[in-house]
Amino acid sequence: MSVLLVAHGSRDPRFALTLTRIRDEVRTTLPAERIELAYLDLDEPLVATVLDWLAPAGDPIRVVPLLLGDGYHSRFDLPVLLDAARRRWPTLTLVQTPVLGKADLSPALVDRARAAGLRAGDGIVMYAVGSSDERSDDAARRRGAEVARLTGNPVEVVFATKLGRQASVLRGAVGRLRAGGAKRIVGLPYFLSPGLLAERVEALLDELAPGDPIAGALGPHGLVVEAIAGLVPPAPIHISRRNPVGKCEFDREEADSVPRR
Numbered sequence: 001m002s003v004l005l006v007a008h009g010s011r012d013p014r015f016a017l018t019l020t021r022i023r024d025e026v027r028t029t030l031p032a033e034r035i036e037l038a039y040l041d042l043d044e045p046l047v048a049t050v051l052d053w054l055a056p057a058g059d060p061i062r063v064v065p066l067l068l069g070d071g072y073h074s075r076f077d078l079p080v081l082l083d084a085a086r087r088r089w090p091t092l093t094l095v096q097t098p099v100l101g102k103a104d105l106s107p108a109l110v111d112r113a114r115a116a117g118l119r120a121g122d123g124i125v126m127y128a129v130g131s132s133d134e135r136s137d138d139a140a141r142r143r144g145a146e147v148a149r150l151t152g153n154p155v156e157v158v159f160a161t162k163l164g165r166q167a168s169v170l171r172g173a174v175g176r177l178r179a180g181g182a183k184r185i186v187g188l189p190y191f192l193s194p195g196l197l198a199e200r201v202e203a204l205l206d207e208l209a210p211g212d213p214i215a216g217a218l219g220p221h222g223l224v225v226e227a228i229a230g231l232v233p234p235a236p237i238h239i240s241r242r243n244p245v246g247k248c249e250f251d252r253e254e255a256d257s258v259p260r261r
Helices: 013-029 047-057 072-088 106-115 134-151 165-179 196-208 222-230
Strands: 002-007 034-039 061-065 094-096 123-128 155-159 185-189 237-239 250-252
Touching: 002 013, 002 047, 013 034, 013 222, 034 047, 047 061, 047 072, 061 072, 072 094, 106 134, 106 185, 106 222, 123 134, 123 165, 123 196, 134 155, 155 165, 165 185, 165 196, 185 196
Parallel strands: 002 034, 002 061, 061 094, 123 155, 123 185
Antiparallel strands: 237 250
């Protein structure tokens, strides 16, 4: 089986570097599978290109959306691309998994916050991309509530694409945390990678809470890699035919022999 990790893409070169690191960690975790990475937009290779690389081998392809929100990109954009690939390759088996954000990455977020210096008495502003699909935003809010439960710190969730006029939504979130007694404001990105959207929020936080900590993006955190691997079924086990005396020996299927790109 081949596994295609699909990320959105970004004009910020740090995004592709971070996603490549995540792909490499997944390859290490799943050595029996061929693991490739593609993008929906703004970066290369694009999804259609990589599907056409993989299709001639004839192996089933499991498509894993590295998206933290289950919105337009996972519900419409990616399925359209997969349907087009099925028309080009009628015998190809393609399966799209749930988005990465369906996994509970709250402990990884807590690790990032604590690494940035989170302590008792701090308030947390957790910021995600934001979606036109309110179900996706609600999922991010649930992550924020889980971070609050795990840390004991109050958490306000905002969306980088929905900060309001003159960042009124972000200002309100910081104001509520301070009114509740927060001594410092810790910025916590619910993003896989550093990038322009996250930095937009962080620049405003620097103005509203100068000198207060800002955590790093999730990146190739062990729980992120574990969650991705969990979306891929184990390699099948078969009885080896190489035993001349008929004893049962169980081997993993060998990895695809086509060199990785």
